[in-house]
Amino acid sequence: MAVEAKRPEDNVIYIGKKPSMAYVLAVITQFSDNKKEVTIKARGRAISRAVDVAEIVRRRFLNDITIKNIEIGTEERELEDKTKVNVSTISITLSK
């Protein structure tokens, strides 16, 4: 538990622009490493892919995984020209 506390973000997978299966593999690896929970996070257009990843993990690979929590939110991001835009976020927590 002490080691876990030093790496609180260890079981968080951030969804970017890679193919979904890259993130599916990352989630499966976390659970194989005896994590009880893995959280998938995404912003903006990657949100759809985050849902794909959660669904593929639990339907195709790890049938004992449940969706513990889903949260949505808004982050303010600053563009290169300093204007600020709001971007939606999602956080999907999978639990063994």
Added chain:
Amino acid sequence: MAVEAKRPEDNVIYIGKKPSMAYVLAVITQFSDNKKEVTIKARGRAISRAVDVAEIVRRRFLNDITIKNIEIGTEERELEDKTKVNVSTISITLSK
């Protein structure tokens, strides 16, 4: 209540390819029509827009609205050539 029962899908907004604000307006209209709950549904890449719509409604327009429930799922769709593909879905229920 009897009238409501005849139109069970009345307070469901399906997210398509229109700009987010079109759906934001649709959600606000439902709440103005005294609905206590409105559910936003989307599939595939429209999922990101569904999250945008929910966030814009509750942050910019209706601050008394809360997110009652978020569900994700998978639907099987048949393409024109009869092959079947899985598509992710989201359902976000907003409550007054």
